[in-house]
Amino acid sequence: MANKTSRAEDYDVGSIRVLKGLEPVKQRPGMYTLTDNPLHIIQEVVDNATDEVLAGFCSRIAVTVRADGGITVEDNGRGIPIGMHPEEKAPVVELVFTRLHAGGKFAKTDGAGPYSFAGGLHGVGVSVTNALSTRLEVTVWREGQEANLAFADGNVVEPLTLKKSPRPKSQTGTRVTAWPDGKYFDSPTIPAAELVRLLRSKAVLLPGCEVVYKNERTGEELVWKYEGGLAQYLQSELRGEPLVEPFEASGYADAQTEGFAVGEGAGWVVAWTTEGPLTRESYVNLIPTPQGGTHESGLKDGLFQAIRAFMEVHGLQTKGVKVVADDVISRANFILSAKVLDPQFQGQTKEKLTSREAMRLVSSFARAQFEFWLNEHVEEGKKIAEHIVAQAQARQRQAAKYEKKKSSTVAVLPGKLTDCESTDISRNELFIVEGDSAGGSAKAGRDKEFQAVLPLRGKIRNTWEEDAGTLLGSDTIHDIAVAIGVDPHEKAGGEDLKGLRYGKICILSDADVDGSHIQVLLLTLFYRHFPKLIEAGHVFVAMPPLYRVDVPKMGRKAERKIYCLDDRELSRTQDQLKKEGYKPEQLRISRFKGLGEMKSEQLSETTLHPDTRRLLPVSFGTMGEAETTAVMDLLMAGNRVNGRRSWMEAYGDAAETDV
Numbered sequence: 001m002a003n004k005t006s007r008a009e010d011y012d013v014g015s016i017r018v019l020k021g022l023e024p025v026k027q028r029p030g031m032y033t034l035t036d037n038p039l040h041i042i043q044e045v046v047d048n049a050t051d052e053v054l055a056g057f058c059s060r061i062a063v064t065v066r067a068d069g070g071i072t073v074e075d076n077g078r079g080i081p082i083g084m085h086p087e088e089k090a091p092v093v094e095l096v097f098t099r100l101h102a103g104g105k106f107a108k109t110d111g112a113g114p115y116s117f118a119g120g121l122h123g124v125g126v127s128v129t130n131a132l133s134t135r136l137e138v139t140v141w142r143e144g145q146e147a148n149l150a151f152a153d154g155n156v157v158e159p160l161t162l163k164k165s166p167r168p169k170s171q172t173g174t175r176v177t178a179w180p181d182g183k184y185f186d187s188p189t190i191p192a193a194e195l196v197r198l199l200r201s202k203a204v205l206l207p208g209c210e211v212v213y214k215n216e217r218t219g220e221e222l223v224w225k226y227e228g229g230l231a232q233y234l235q236s237e238l239r240g241e242p243l244v245e246p247f248e249a250s251g252y253a254d255a256q257t258e259g260f261a262v263g264e265g266a267g268w269v270v271a272w273t274t275e276g277p278l279t280r281e282s283y284v285n286l287i288p289t290p291q292g293g294t295h296e297s298g299l300k301d302g303l304f305q306a307i308r309a310f311m312e313v314h315g316l317q318t319k320g321v322k323v324v325a326d327d328v329i330s331r332a333n334f335i336l337s338a339k340v341l342d343p344q345f346q347g348q349t350k351e352k353l354t355s356r357e358a359m360r361l362v363s364s365f366a367r368a369q370f371e372f373w374l375n376e377h378v379e380e381g382k383k384i385a386e387h388i389v390a391q392a393q394a395r396q397r398q399a400a401k402y403e404k405k406k407s408s409t410v411a412v413l414p415g416k417l418t419d420c421e422s423t424d425i426s427r428n429e430l431f432i433v434e435g436d437s438a439g440g441s442a443k444a445g446r447d448k449e450f451q452a453v454l455p456l457r458g459k460i461r462n463t464w465e466e467d468a469g470t471l472l473g474s475d476t477i478h479d480i481a482v483a484i485g486v487d488p489h490e491k492a493g494g495e496d497l498k499g500l501r502y503g504k505i506c507i508l509s510d511a512d513v514d515g516s517h518i519q520v521l522l523l524t525l526f527y528r529h530f531p532k533l534i535e536a537g538h539v540f541v542a543m544p545p546l547y548r549v550d551v552p553k554m555g556r557k558a559e560r561k562i563y564c565l566d567d568r569e570l571s572r573t574q575d576q577l578k579k580e581g582y583k584p585e586q587l588r589i590s591r592f593k594g595l596g597e598m599k600s601e602q603l604s605e606t607t608l609h610p611d612t613r614r615l616l617p618v619s620f621g622t623m624g625e626a627e628t629t630a631v632m633d634l635l636m637a638g639n640r641v642n643g644r645r646s647w648m649e650a651y652g653d654a655a656e657t658d659v
Contacts, residue, residue: 022098022131022154029184032128037187038071038180039194041132043288044125045073045176046202050286052077053206058173062212063199066177070135071190074175079142082160091160093140097130097151126176130154132185133178144169153181192218198288200224204233205286205337230269230335238333240276243387244380247271247373251365252339259360259558266338266362268299272331272387282336284343284353293346293353295338295362297611300329302366307385310374316385318393324449326427327391338362341557342580346614356605356612357560395424414479418443420452430454430483430502431542431608434509434518437596442508445604452502454483459518463525464636471529480525488529497532505539506615508607510594511546511565523618524636534618543614544595544607549573550588554581563606565614 025032034040042063052058058077065071081092088095130136131154140147146165150158165171182188196213203211203224213222226232231248252265282289282296289295304325311317338358346352374381413419416439422428427450433439439455446453460476468488472478481487485499507522509515519541526539533539545563547570553559557580564570570589577587592598598606607613620628634643 022100022127024100025128025131026154026184029128029132033132035185037185037190038132039190039198041129041180042071042073042178042190042195043198044129045071045178046198047287048126049073049075049077049174050202050206053209054286059208060210060212061199061202062214063195064213065190065192065195065215065217067216068179069188070177070179072175072177074173076171076173079140079172079174080138082140082142082145082147082162091149093138093147094149094156094160097126097136097138098154098156100127129176129178132181134181135179137177139175141165141167141171141173192220196222201233201281201283201288202286204230204335205283230267230337234269234271234279234333234335237279238271238273239279240273242271242273242333244272244377244383247370249366249369249373251369253361260357261341261557264339264341264361265365266295266299266336268334268336268366270299270303270332270334272384273333274331274387278331279333279335282334282338282353284338284340284345284358286337287343287345289345289351289353291346291352294355294359294611295336295340295353298359298362299334299336299366300325301359301611302363302368303332303370304328305363305367306370306374307381307388309371310381311385314378314382314385316382316389318389321389321392321396323388323392324395324427327388327395330391330395331387336362344562354614356563357558359611398424398426412482414454414483416455416479417483418446418453420446420448420450422450424450425500425503428452428502429504429506431506431508432456432480432522433595434515435594435596438508438510438594441595441598441600441603442608444600445602445608447608451608452483454479456518459514460521460525462521462636464528464632466528468529477525484530484533486530486533489532497536497538500533500538503538504615505533506542507540508542508544508595511544511592512594515594520635524632526618527632534620537617537619539618541616541618542607543616544592544598544603546570546592548590548592548602549577550590551577551582552586554586 029035033044046061046063049058049061052075053061055077058075060076062074063071064074080096083092084090085092085095088099130151133151134153136151138147138149138151144165145162146167147160147162148158149156149160180188180190192215199211199213199222203209204226207227207229208225210223210225214220229248231246234246246269248267248269250265250267253260253262255262282292284293284295304323307328308323311323317323338353338361340353340355340358340361342355343353343358344355346354374384418439420428429450430452431442431446431454433442433453433455436455436457439453442453442455456476461474463471463477471488472481483501484505485501486497487499505526507519509518523539523541526533543565546566547564549562549564549570551557551560551562562573564573574584574587578584595603605612
């Protein structure tokens with residue numbers, strides 16, 4: 001009898017493994033936290049303490065770097081509940097550290113739960129800390145009792161014990177000490193400077209809260225308690241003299257504010273400088289968002305709308321110069337602190353806010369406040385306007401350097417191409433869209449100033465084994481090449497991209513199997529015949545949603561629409577809404593059959609608008625050129641059918657896309 005040597009043939013029911021408890025975190029820590037060093041898992045503990053401050057029950061946070069490698073975070077908040085959970089039949093404090101998606105941040109049915117505004121909405125925060133630590137110890141002072149328990153490698157090794165608290169009953173709080181497991185991180189050491197900066201920013205964002213940092217290894221001890229708020233912090237961080245006095249303001253929704261929950265809003269301070277590095281920091285419910293997101297986009301939009309109105313009233317426009325939002329923000333330093341009832345982040349590490357409502361929230365308050373400030377400070381406003389016009393002129397001069405020279409030999413642009421108005425390739429974007437119907441929606445929803453649309457009819461052919469000399473015989477491929485302004489080329493050649501007409505070339509197809517096939521065919525075309533575009537970072541894949549969830553108004557929560565990329569994201573959204581108190585019958589779920597069925601406004605909001613879309617950059621990755629080419633050959637070559645089938649049977653279920 002033949003031996004079973006194929007991995008595909010060995011695939012049976014015994015091959016399926018169900019990960020339980022904290023195993024998913026240990027198997028793939030990068031999905032839950034940053035793995036450069038353990039800072040983020042300690043930040044999760046700090047964030048729990050700052051949530052207590054936000055809720056009004058904590059005034060002191062102390063962080064100690066121990067000599068033995070442990071990190072202790074202690075606060076004087078209410079203390080994690082220590083009683084038995086009525087459904088899980090286990091101490092609540094144990095569940096918090098051992099169960100994914102268990103925490104107090106979900107209990108916000110009417111917007112008035114224990115944490116009305118909190119950054120930790122995923123419910124996997126401190127459980128990740130526990131999973132990736134060799135040991136974790138917890139002490140809680142609550143209800144006149146002291147509770148202690150300990151974990152090792154995520155498992156309980158010292159069950160919960162209770163004794164009378166040596167503190168007065170009013171002195172409650174929580175102390176967590178974690179010893180991060182170095183095997184999960186590139187470096188087992190937390191950068192002291194980054195930890196200090198994080199803690200200092202917490203103190204700034206929480207006026208009146210004392211934040212203490214101690215390092216037993218170095219003897220360093222720092223204490224912060226800011227009363228001056230954001231302006232004082234930004235002033236100390238500025239690297240250049242501000243053009244005018246900083247603009248500091250805030251705006252928060254009240255009971256009369258339409259569309260937002262009471263208390264949602266933002267505080268900010270902005271200062272324009274003419275030279276030197278910029279200081280920009282943003283936060284959502286005190287969670288740092290180093291990659292920005294929709295709240296930063298809202299601040300940019302609000303400032304732009306306000307200064308544009310101010311310039312129109314005072315006749316400050318310059319003929320031939322068109323000011324755009326990027327000109328306003330290009331030399332702006334800012335600290336932004338937003339409060340959002342139900343923030344949605346990109347990934348568990350919460351580095352980027354993706355809540356689309358946050359852009360409108362911050363923009364509306366920033367515009368109103370900045371318009372008021374400008375009219376109260378007219379001379380300062382004129383200085384800012386002159387500075388912004390100068391930035392716009394510099395941008396236009398730079399763009400002119402890249403404008404394609406006109407000549408009688410230049411190919412005529414494809415008739416299907418709906419071009420943009422701008423010639424600035426640093427801003428211009430081309431969307432290669434599947435189908436005429438989708439192309440019509442994209443044309444209506446785009447920003448015609450810098451976004452162009454090229455619809456394709458059907459699927460292009462597989463060009464993996466095609467010679468570059470015959471490539472342009474295809475009308476579709478010829479149109480793509482002429483539209484982008486670059487001829488097919490080999491990677492080893494000395495080609496340049498001087499004729500490039502768009503800084504971003506975006507593949508936009510339906511969120512289904514056929515759409516994925518079109519993506520693969522276009523990516524094959526670019527990898528095989530236009531590799532310089534990928535190497536230079538010009539190729540992207542747009543990520544349109546497959547579902548829309550209409551969520552009704554409930555309590556302090558306004559009516560909203562949530563877009564989901566796929567079934568997995570829809571399932572996560574449904575789980576979260578269930579924890580927020582919504583019943584399945586209250587939700588209306590719509591599935592988009594294709595881009596052509598999306599309204600232009602929906603396509604604009606979810607896929608085209610730079611501030612609210614999800615755009616996946618295409619790069620060569622970490623594999624070498626030979627290995628990448630070998631994989632592509634296996635997947636796309638016409639004579640590799642059997643190998644392709646075996647590969648898909650063995651590895652197909654492992655395919656993932658992180659967005």
